[in-house]
Amino acid sequence: MTNPIDRLMLKAIQREPTPRRPLWIMRQAGRYLPEYRALRAKHSFKDLATSAELATEVTLMPFERFAFDAAIVFADIMSPLPALGIEFDFAPGPIVAQPIRSAADVEKLPEPDRDKLAPEVIAALKMSRMALSEDTALLGFCGAPWTLAAYLVEGKGVKDFPTLRAFAASEPDALDALLAKLSALMAEYLILQHKAGADAVQIFDSWAGVLALPDWERLIRPHLESLLSTVGAAGVPRILFLQNAPHLMDAYASLPCEVLACDWRIDIKGLQKQYGDTRAVQGNIDPAVLLGGPEATRAAAERLLEAVEPIGHIVNLGHGILPQTPLESVEALVETVHNENA
Numbered sequence: 420m421t422n423p424i425d426r427l428m429l430k431a432i433q434r435e436p437t438p439r440r441p442l443w444i445m446r447q448a449g450r451y452l453p454e455y456r457a458l459r460a461k462h463s464f465k466d467l468a469t470s471a472e473l474a475t476e477v478t479l480m481p482f483e484r485f486a487f488d489a490a491i492v493f494a495d496i497m498s499p500l501p502a503l504g505i506e507f508d509f510a511p512g513p514i515v516a517q518p519i520r521s522a523a524d525v526e527k528l529p530e531p532d533r534d535k536l537a538p539e540v541i542a543a544l545k546m547s548r549m550a551l552s553e554d555t556a557l558l559g560f561c562g563a564p565w566t567l568a569a570y571l572v573e574g575k576g577v578k579d580f581p582t583l584r585a586f587a588a589s590e591p592d593a594l595d596a597l598l599a600k601l602s603a604l605m606a607e608y609l610i611l612q613h614k615a616g617a618d619a620v621q622i623f624d625s626w627a628g629v630l631a632l633p634d635w636e637r638l639i640r641p642h643l644e645s646l647l648s649t650v651g652a653a654g655v656p657r658i659l660f661l662q663n664a665p666h667l668m669d670a671y672a673s674l675p676c677e678v679l680a681c682d683w684r685i686d687i688k689g690l691q692k693q694y695g696d697t698r699a700v701q702g703n704i705d706p707a708v709l710l711g712g713p714e715a716t717r718a719a720a721e722r723l724l725e726a727v728e729p730i731g732h733i734v735n736l737g738h739g740i741l742p743q744t745p746l747e748s749v750e751a752l753v754e755t756v757h758n759e760n761a
């Protein structure tokens with residue numbers, strides 16, 4: 420039996436040498452897989468994500484085809500929010516029934532109901548761990564407080580989130596109270612996921628980039644830092660992902676975490692040069708490159724492996740894999756990473 424410590428993914432997180440670099444893909448259990456689309460023809464996304472059995476089946480799905488080094492539990496960043504009494508649906512992204520638009524709306528949020536803190540995700544983690552091979556790591560995740568607030572205030576995913584930015588400008592105290600609640604709840608949630616078998620957790624700050632740096636420092640940093648510190652103090656390895664926010668990269672690099680996960684806009688080689696002594700890096704092939712086919716994918720993967728030092732590098736895309744991605748491109752990526760030292 421492999422010692423969990425020997426999982427490639429965990430060694431890379433701790434910046435220890437590995438026989439080759441680990442690889443996983445954001446949204447690897449998703450719509451580019453024909454078997455996922457077939458299952459989705461029978462069930463809504465919400466049905467898949469709220470059933471521990473179905474979520475486990477989807478979490479494991481990509482492993483029938485690809486030898487990824489980590490599984491990520493199939494859920495959504497909205498999954499824990501029923502604990503705050505929040506109602507939502509998906510079409511295809513989250514739609515919040517009653518968006519939060521005032522200080523009164525924030526005050527009305529109930530004390531967290533821990534029984535509703537995504538018990539299906541916790542169960543899916545336990546079942547996935549039992550089914551996964553010993554050398555595969557299991558990842559939990561949550562949305563960063565700001566990215567969750569983006570959906571709660573805006574009500575849905577909207578380009579550049581104007582309602583959210585207006586709320587931040589007009590109701591900074593209400594935003595502060597909302598982010599504090601989300602940060603405390605997400606810390607609890609990630610620790611629960613770790614106890615259920617998640618080797619590490621990824622915090623997705625997909626909409627980090629819509630504020631300027633000084634506003635981010637003033638409004639957001641304290642809450643993200645508090646979440647990361649609480650989780651770190653509980654001994655949970657942390658992967659911090661930010662999307663479309665190159666102007667915030669250095670600020671994120673100063674936050675407490677083990678892994679900096681960046682999108683394709685970032686010079687990951689430069690990032691590793693600057694912060695590699697204290698942080699592993701994860702990423703960052705442009706997901707659109709895979710639409711260009713296996714040759715384009717292989718070329719991009721080879722350039723990445725050439726540019727980034729192997730120690731402390733987890734290979735991934737710079738954002739979620741696109742639904743129209745050909746399976747041959749994923750095969751080419753896996754092959755290129757696996758053959759690096761062959």
Ligand code: 1CP
Pocket residue numbers: 444445446447448449450459464491492493494495496497509511512513560575576577623625662739
């Ligand atoms: O099948 C479908 O139609 C549903 C599409 C879908 C899927 C597959 C949604 C709705 N969520 C998910 C799963 C999901 N969401 C995972 C699963 C694990 C994996 O394989 O990676 C994860 C990690 C998430 C996290 C998530 N949800 C993020 C952060 C990551 C990112 O992509 O930036 C965000 C921003 C969301 C919101 C969301 N949920 C769903 C969609 C389509 C979106 C984004 C688009 C929008 O805001 O409209």
